[in-house]
Amino acid sequence: MKKGFCILLSSALLLTGTVPTWAKEERLLxxxxxxxxxxxxxxxxxxxxxxxxxxxxxxxxxxxxxxxxxxxxxxxxxxxxxxxxxxxxxxxxxxxxxxxxxxxxxxxxxxxxxxxxxxxxxxxxxxxxxxxxxxxxxxxxxxxxxxxxxxxxxxxxxxxxxxxxxNQIIFEENLKTPVISGEGQAPLYAVALTATYSGIQNLGDGYFLGIDDTEGYYKYAYDILDSNGKLKSHFAPGEIFRMEYLGEGMFCVYTERWQQEYVMDENGQKQFDVAYDSIGDFHEGLACVSDEKDGQKVEGYVDAKGTLQIPLQFADGGYFSEERAVVRDLETRKCGVIDKKGNYVVEPKYKSCKSFQDGMSLVQTEQGYGYINKQGEEVIAPQYVWASDFYDGTAYVLEEQNGSVWLINTKGEKVKKMADQPGDSYESNAYCLRISQDVVLPSGAEKNVDHYYDKNGEISMEQGKLLFRLSEGLCSVLDEKTQKYGFVDKTGEMVISPMFREARDFKDGYAVVQVQDQWGVVKNPLLQK
Incomplete structure (x- = not known):
């Protein structure tokens, strides 16, 4: 069996912690x-x-x-x-x-x-x-x-x-600051609090991984639970090294540190052996697999039975979205888009492409960033020095370095001027722009962010912090009185009462929480009918 490298720590895991409430600050450089x-x-x-x-x-x-x-x-x-x-x-x-x-x-x-x-x-x-x-x-x-x-x-x-x-942050006094208020409601548990596990991971799609580490390193026990708390699969201590969720009800089992052994369903039934260096997540019924050929990496796609549906012929393969996947051509190293039969619907001619969002893909040429539709037509010609994905029919673009940031529609028409870039001080006075649940940052905005915006204009840093932390409309915050974590909405209204020692982000309707030494999973009340 071949070995493939898999990064355990991802941005999703990185954002599963909890944060205290924020306080008003003044900028002192x-x-x-x-x-x-x-x-x-x-x-x-x-x-x-x-x-x-x-x-x-x-x-x-x-x-x-x-x-x-x-x-x-x-x-x-x-x-x-x-x-x-x-x-x-x-x-x-x-x-x-x-x-x-x-x-x-x-x-x-x-x-x-x-x-x-x-x-x-x-x-x-x-x-x-x-x-x-x-x-x-x-x-x-x-x-x-x-x-x-x-x-x-x-x-x-x-x-x-x-x-x-x-570096401290400037706060404009006329910008609205969210205030934590209300008591919230009692949590509705999908998986009841239990001391059985030393921790629970939210895998997504209503699956959870219960981990018991009492036997020590290399001897962890694993349980797969569903959204009703029902045990679907169990692995005794040391039976496997670990497992990884691949999406769409499929799981990859590792018998050694980096060795992807086989793929199983939620009930632990083996579906197929991993015959490649590595296998990625399933999207729309297909998963990208990687192997080595003539000294270089090649990638293709398999279905849920492990059958190779698209031959290993690409330098890189992205996941399928809206029945399209971005790939990098093995020979030209340019990016194009394929359908589920592996045929190019967009020839590989771009420096970079992103997965389709709202029927649009962000592409890059020597002229800059632009957008294509699913038929490969350049509906907005590459022309921007920076651009975001489309979300709910709009995207952010920067026409020229140190120029203005605009909100545009799917026709490329300017909807609203968001901000003027601050010229030579751009690196020290960068802008943070946000599209709904997706955070997007122009180049340089990772450091010393002074101004935050949503689609309506500038917002306070406190409001920006809250929006950054929102997952499915809720954000975990620390209640100063009880010193327990609860969940608030985007206005700062407490939705789930503060009673948790730890409260992680929501994913696919659920969030992992801890009360004393017990772990459980709560439902997102905003998504309940």
Whole structure:
């Protein structure tokens, strides 16, 4: 059986954490904060205020080892942290920046770019520690400004000090700020609270994975549950390494770390062996498979029985959407679009293509970005320096660098001028634009975002944070009185009462929650008939 690499940590997993309520801030450019840690103790300070930490700072191979959670939450209390103890991988959302840490590979990726690593990361007593010097690299990539001079080691006191200059956000007083209000309703459980599992994952499509790690590493037990809490499949401790949901009721079983062994249905019935290096998710009945031929990667598509429906003939294959899939030609390396028979409906001539959304695909040529329809016709000629997908009949476009951002319709007509780019200060005063549930950012907007917009115009940063966190119309927030998490809607009205120790994002109508040491799944009341 061939082996295929699969990234466990994804943006979806990265966004499954909870966030506190937001507070009104004022912009103080490059406000310095001092972080101080004492080796051999759990004492870690921000501006001489002791931070919460249950992990002792220590020295290894000449490097000061700081715990990940303590440092990130001291930098930003809203930091969201995901830890996969099986593969020793961590994901962090720090503002608009994403950080992935791969302990076994000793690799750090910030905003999709791999960074140089000094020393070695280590897991100790269940906590992830990172050599201090790497924090300078991570924070600089996240929009903070640090130099080597900001890091100071006092060998006499066994004390390390880091000075971090933080950009603060401007708030316009005339922009509406959401206020958390109401008590909410009692949760409606799809999967009742239970202490059976050490954790539950929302796989999507109404499937959930119950994980029991009491037997230790490599000996996890797995249960597949449906939206009624019914047990569909069970794997005893150590029976498999792990499993992955492929969509449309199909699951891939791994018997070893990177080895995709076979595909099964929800009841655990084997459908076919994975005869390729890797298999992707099913969309509209087909899944992209990858293999190697003559020293290069080739991709094609199989059906739910494992039968090859479209031969392995592409350099890259995207998922099917609206009966179309974007592929990259093996010879020309250009992008085109195929139908479910593998025939080109759009010849491979573009630098890039995106999956169809609202019947439109965003394409790129030397002239810029434009849009094609499902017949391959360029309904909006490539001309923009940046553009978003269409959503509900509109898209955002930028006509020229440092020009204006416009909202356009499917005919390419300008509907509304959203904002004027700020010229030379673009990188430090970027705009965040949002289309319904899809967040889209112009180039450079990952750092120092000062202005937020929806389709109606500029909104406050607090409103932007709430919109960022919405999943299916709800956002988890921390109630200051009870110190428990609940769910609010886009106006800040409490919809599900705050009673959870942890409350993750909604996906396909459901969200995983934790109450004390029990895990369960709640339904989204906004989607109930």
């Amino acid at each position: 490059l406000e310095p904060h001092e972080y101080r840690g004492i080796v051999g103790t759990t004492n870690f300070y921000r501006d001489d205020v002791l931070q919460s930490s249950d992990a002792e700072i220590y020295l290894k191979d000449g490097y000061v080892m700081l715990p990940l959670r303590t440092f990130f939450t001291s930098i930003n209390p809203d930091a969201q942290i995901y830890w996969n103890s099986v593969d020793q991988q961590a994901g962090v959302l720090l503002g608009e920046s994403s950080i992935f840490l791969y302990v076994k590979e000793n690799k750090i990726v910030v905003n999709r770019e791999e960074q140089p690593v000094v020393g070695k990361m280590e897991v100790k007593n269940g906590r992830l520690f990172i050599p201090l010097r790497n924090w300078l690299t991570i924070l600089n990539q996240c929009g903070y400004q640090l130099t080597d001079a900001d890091l100071h080691w006092d060998s006499t006191k066994q004390e390390v000090t880091v000075t971090v200059r933080e």
